Amino acid sequence: MHARAYSGLCPLPSAGELKRWTAHAKGAAVAVSLEEVRKVALALPDTTEEPHHNFGSFRVRGKIFVTIPPGGELLHIFLPTEQRELALAMDPGFLEPVHWGSKVLGVRAKLPLARKATVLALVRQAYAFKAEKAPTGQRSGPRNTTKRRSAA
Secondary structure (H helix, E strand, O other): OOOOOOOOOOOOOOOHHHHHOOOOOOOOOOOOOOHHHHHHHHHOOOOEEEOOOOOEEEEEEEEEEEEEOOOOOOOOOOOHHHHHHHHHHHHOOOOEEEEEEEEEEEEEEEOOOHHHHHHHHHHHHHHHHHHHHOOOOOHHHHHHHEEEEEEE
């Protein structure tokens, strides 16, 4: 399949938009499965699922926006600072910071406890954040792609 160049699809949502996306899910926690996350992530343009050390990962043109630790019950979602801090403040019951040394790079979602709408919105937001940074040309070097979905 041929990948289509990124055309600015899916701009980063504002803090207000993220709040609205998740507000309707506040009352009822509906757990999300890894398969539901995979379905949403792979439906996004230019997304691949690839290994990342002993984790799985979803990438947009080579840039990782989600990693999947072994076990399938956690998800690391890489967000910009403002959206990450908002998500952590709104849902501390199932989100916690992902630390890399002294830096916080994203949120760790505990899928069995998570609200489905929130996690899927955060995955889309992480995709948009990384898609802005990802080069639009072909990625150089070898690929170990397990699944690929290109824009039609």
